Amino acid sequence: MTETILATHGITKSFGALKASNDISIDLRPGEIHAIIGPNGAGKSTLIGQICGSLAPDAGRVELMGQDVTGLSTDQRARAGLGRTFQISALAMEDTVLENAILGAMGASGRSWRFWSAALGDRSLRTRAEAALERVGLAESMTKRCADLSHGQRRQLEVAVALTLAPKAFVMDEPMAGLGAEGSKNLTGFLDSLRQEAPILLVEHDMDAVFALADRISVLVYGEVIATGSVDQIRSDPRVREAYLGESA
């Protein structure tokens, strides 16, 4: 029954007269990358908000590992195994790279209620954080302040913080945003191997990356999923070409 790790069932959300999500049902299966694409204003961010818990759907539900998490808050969902990255880097800019990663390790291990011992002195937190930083290639920059990082490094740190959670599923909101060709290629390679650890729901504008990575693609237009399928199916779907790829394909 746990064929799906993460699923939405008939999620609907309106802002006034605007239906930002209209009966959206998508799922994420073990080992896959499921990409969500769609033109600007299609409702991708609204969808992510409802999956991660910052927005409550008007109707429908969200399931993680077969459990209904619709009523859970963002932090509860994170503890239940949802690891997200933000479209615009949400990092503690005054803190160091290592501290940001430790923050993730703390949340995952529930060690935030310690008032006396030093966070950086906690072996297990530190091991976890350093391992994640090493994997994304930030091992050299651990003591740098986040504010001093390049944009690309911040994107890497976003992913590293999600890694520290060892989540059941990743939800990544445009991880390639603002990356150059080189950075985009590197991250694509990394995400490619990451899917074995936990499946990834990927919202992305970079079509090269999407076509290279996605096992399945869902196309969101005006708050509705108009098609779901493999890369080839989506590429050849006339509705998709008309609605979205028309200009670029």
Added chain:
Amino acid sequence: MSRETLFNAALLLGLIAVPAWAVMMDEPFTITLATRAVILALAAAGLNIALGIGGLVSLGHAVFFGIGGYAMGILAHHAQSYTPLMEWPFLIEGTKFMPVIWLLAVVVSAVAAFLIGLMSLRTTGAYFIMITLAFGQMFYYFAISWSTYGGEDGMSIYIRNDFPGLNTLVPIQFYGLCLAILVVVLIFTARLRRSPFGLALNAARQVPARVEAVGMDPMRLKLVAFVISGVITGLAGALFADLNRFVSPTMFSWQFSGEIMILVILGGVGRLFGPVAGAVTFVALEHFLGGITEFWHIFLGLILLAVVLFARGGITGLVAGKEATHD
């Protein structure tokens, strides 16, 4: 050693050397001034945890200061008039014993901070400031109308309360006690800042969305910080009342909330010794400028303006530069 560490050490040394000098020169008034500075620093150190690390601009910290003051006033008042605090359902008598007074100050401040925090943390920005201010005014007017305990006039306590092993009537001994408490609180704050909780709280101020996304509730972190903060300021209130041997509703006033905040900003928001630098400067200005002109607050205002405009790290920032990256 960083410049900030040196600056902090110099401040601490001054807090030991100046009163020591005053004892030798037989200048008890200087000791009283130093005690005032140390207690105000303690009150500000409390606010510094909420404001400096948690980013909670509380304009209601006088609530806790006043609670501490009235905890002392009420217990000591009953002790000196030999009347019980209450007889039913069980007998509670007043006391002149400082540790018990502090315990009451701390417990009531914690409960008040928890309830106030629970309600005001739903808001942010200007609304948070306004709600904390409103709670402050509620307590202020309650104290004014509480005629059992002096109402508007407050209460005088004739003899300073006792601490085992000390003669608190000797100024330097009471000063030593206050300084010891301040040092303990500063050590605790230093540890807190580097602890997992401190790291999480610091991040909750900068990017609450991130903190949520890694599985922590920023509201709860801030609430706990608010309680810790209120408890420390409450303890300072009890000491302040003992210094003056007088308690009045002024301790609850919003002007006093503002004053604590000025101390923090003057000394350097979020800096470990910021409250100390701020309080020492404030008391010195109050004394020296206050001796020259009644309108010394104008100069305080100008200095504050200069600090806010040109030295965002306050006096600490001015002397020690920007805060170094921890580790």
